[in-house]
Amino acid sequence: MTAGLDPVTVMKQEVGRAAANRVKSGSIVGLGTGSTTAFAIQCLGERLRSGELTDIRGVPTSFQASVLAKQHGIPLTTLDEIDRIDIAIDGADEVDPQKNLIKGGGAAHTREKIVDSLAEQFIVVVDRSKLVDRLGTTFPLPVEVLPMAVTPVMQAIEKLGGKPELRMGVKKDGPVITDQGNMVLDVTFGAIDNPAELEKTLNNIPGVLENGLFVGVADVVLVGEIKDNHPSVREA
Template identity: 80%
Template sequence: MTTDPVTLMKQEVGKAAAARVKSDSIVGLGTGSTTAFAIQYIGERLASGELKNIVGVPTSFQAEVLAKKYNIPLTTLDAIDHIDVAIDGADEVDPQKNLIKGGGAAHTREKVVDSLAQEFIVVVDGGKLVDKLGSTFLLPVEVIPMAVTPVMRKLEDLGGKPDLRMGIKKAGPVVTDQGNLVIDVKFDNIPNPASLEAEINNIPGVLENGLFVGVADVVLVGEIVDGKPHIREF
């Protein structure tokens, strides 16, 4: 049993999101430490019989491994025609519920799944709330390997400071689940996230970027209040 307040808070946010999943639904399973608890609790609700007939669509290899660990049946986008609810984390959330995602380099698959969901629930801790996107977190851009240099030049033209993401405990760059690379871009200011999202995605060689504009429906925020985890809907 953990007594660390931050871990407890992540568990509680994950549990609150998992509690919103209903039987007979198709669930997008996101990536990251808080979402991992949501996957765990969905599995526990299934095991206890409280939930029935759930299938998951994983957004990453991590989500797939966790879903299998907690015996959540999985499907693919080829086999379904809708997603009822998706649960995923975020690296930044602005007051309009726009997000920056991609700290785990899974934002391309996440955007596909989260955008398809009839309801997209974001689970974050209070530290992820910002007044303006880009204020604390770099914007991840997934790019095909041959296009890294020209894409970085174009990102500089858009006012960004691009940097190829390098592996930790791995020599060389981070490689995504799709076999691509990630450029992290520092923008001093993102006044219009929707237009920047479109401009970056129009650069040849870019697969997808971490701006999620107008996708989130519900944001569940975990905070530590008087040393105890507290969850509120944003």
């Protein structure tokens, strides 16, 4: 599985595998979005096929997660059909020492926040580069906005001291559209002093659906590192 792959990819595999190995039979699993989480989904599929894991159901946070889960044979369910989520596995763009996160680089943070917040245990899978002393220092904050409200929301965010930019598509003319049919603003605030307060303030702006600050949601952070060209995983 790891032959010929670069150390960073191998490290992402190892972090994803470490998270997937914490899933027990009979669990309902929140399936996050992104490259590291994709390896966790792959590993869950392998454990199911081998018989090591049985009777799990996944709740996907995005179209990408749904497609991957189907490819790897993980049965899916919806929030309408379940009364709990036992464990969720997801990545992050930044993680601070209090395990607060910035997420949304893949524009799936609204669904991710719903699923990850509902989970009994939320495991974050990241590489060492995502660890920061303060949120907002290396990554802009994604904010999902209703299309009709983009201009007034941008003006409101500027009054808060943020610099919003409409996220544009790659290999697509025009803006990125989320799975909910909305647009994403990437907002540069610099170091965020009070993530909990900013999360609420932004979500109170009319037209904002959700933002990428995850405060007090993560339970476990698994960090992948490369030491002497060998991947390792530790708990932060």
